[in-house]
Amino acid sequence: MKALDDAISCPITLSLFRDPVVAQDGHTYERAAIEEWIRKKGTSPITNKQMLLEHLVPNYAIKKIVEQFENSLKNKNFQYILDVDVKKKIGRPLFQTFGKTIYSAEWLPTNEGRPEIILLKIDGARANKESSFYVDLSRHPNIVRTFGIVNDEDSNQNSIMLLQEYASEGSLYEVLTERKKPLSEEILIEIFSQVIDAMAYLALNGVVHGDLACRNVLVFRLNENDPRNVVVKVTDFGISRYSKIYSQTTTVARTTLNVIPTRYCAPEILSKAVTANDFTEKSDVYSMGVLMWEAYSxxxxxxxxxxxxxxxxxxxxxxxxxxxxxNCSQQYWNILTKTWSTQPNERPKFDQLKQLFHKQMYQSTVSASVSSRCYLPLYSKIKS
Structure with missing residues (x-):
């Protein structure tokens, strides 16, 4: 595992520090992450030398830097102005499709001590809630962090622009299609576990994704030989049809907000004229099954x-x-097919799906290496 240039993010979780500590190897980690790592491995994630729990020391300097950064977000009420607080980098967009464009971006006046960022522009959308709700919701380690909303005085009022963290490896879809060798089932299971963690958190907060697919899972780190060095995060949640976080404007006919991803949808979504209440955690669970099939394939x-x-x-x-x-073992296929029950009440919830995976991981011969998900702290429902 390599140390990050970004001094305010944990090299294990790739998330901003909350409780940073310095270990014997001289590197700083999130306390919960490194404590669990040491309990399991007893060595440094970076140098591979022996480390002890009692030698962890709080890093008050890094904690202060992170607190200053977080306070700067709050002081701006998570609202930024294009070309004043942030700017688009010169060059073509990183990604563009109907109703959605991603730009590489920079902080102003400097990037020093701040995470890499992108701008996600969504045409035909307006924010329904305070942007702080979306920001707070994205603090889970497997959800792409949103730092706020960017206002562009020269743009029309029928779009919204989110300021988000940058994923160096691109989307899971890109990783799957561009690599010469397929990912092992061990690595895929780790990826699924992280996505399920994120989706269970969204469900706990009453948020339905509505467009769960490999293209909406971003890869922040991938080691094909070690599931401990894999970090993925879910994106674009709530930016889908009948979103409770965003509403459509009346001027754009076709956007990410009004296109149903037919080949990923549960039967109840496809069976009638769809209403907001038809998109549920159980329809997301069905899509999760398709995502897993897509990744295996x-x-x-x-x-x-x-x-x-x-x-x-x-x-x-x-x-x-x-x-x-x-390449899908029968044990995991049995779990995957549970997500495709025709009746929503026969599908597991995400927390139940998580338990099914953990049970199978424990029983399998690779349980020692894929059970590292438990280093993440428990996340509770946020205040909306």
């Missing part, structure tokens, strides 16, 4: 052999399932 399009979306709808409503990928 190296980014393949679900139902790729079926050209017509109407036929896909017919099959899903009929209870048909995607075929079992060859």
């Amino acid at each position: 190296r980014g393949a399009i679900p139902w790729a052999s079926v050209a017509n979306d109407e036929e896909v709808v017919r099959r899903v409503r009929n209870g048909d399932m995607l075929p079992k990928p060859a």
Whole structure:
């Protein structure tokens, strides 16, 4: 594991420090993360030399820097002005599709001591809630951190721009399709576990994603040989049809907010004229199953052999399932297919799905290396 240039983020979790401590190796870590690491491994994540719990010392200097950064966000009420507080980097957008553009960005007047950032512009959207709610909701270690909303005086009022942390490895979809070798099941299970952690947290806070797919999971670190060195984070939650966080404007006909991802949707979403109440945790669980299938299949399009979306709808409503990928073990396939029950009440909730994974991980021969998810602290419901 390499140390980060970003001095205010933990090299284990890649999240901003809350309780930083200096270890025997001279590096600073989040207390809960390094304590769990030492209990399991007894060595430094960076130097691999022996370390002891009793030698952890609070890093008040880093804590003060992080507190100053967090206070600066609060003092601005999580609202920023383009070309005053942040700016787009010169060059083409990192990503662009209908209704959504991602730009590489920089802090102003300096990037020193601050995390790398991007600007996510969503056309046809307005914020329904205080931006602080979205910021607080994104503090989970497996949810892409949002620092606030950026206002552009030269832009029209029918779009919203979010200031978010940068994912160096791109999306999970890009990782799956661009690598020559497929990821091992051990690494995939670690990725799924992190996504499920994030989704359980969103569900606890009453937020439905609505567009869960590999393209909306960002990869911050990937080591193909060691699941302990994998960090992924969920993005674009709440930026989907019938979002409770955002509302559509009346001037844009087709955006990320009003397109249903048919090939990832639960049958109840495809069965009738959809209302906001039809998108639930259980419909996200169904999409989670498709995401896992997609990851096992190296980014393949679900139902790729079926050209017509109407036929896909017919099959899903009929209870048909995607075929079992060859690299998916039967134990995990049994768990995955539970997410595709035709009746929502027969699918597990995300916290139950998490328990199913942990049980299987414990029972499997690779449990010692994939159970490292437990180093993360427990996260409770935020105040909205």
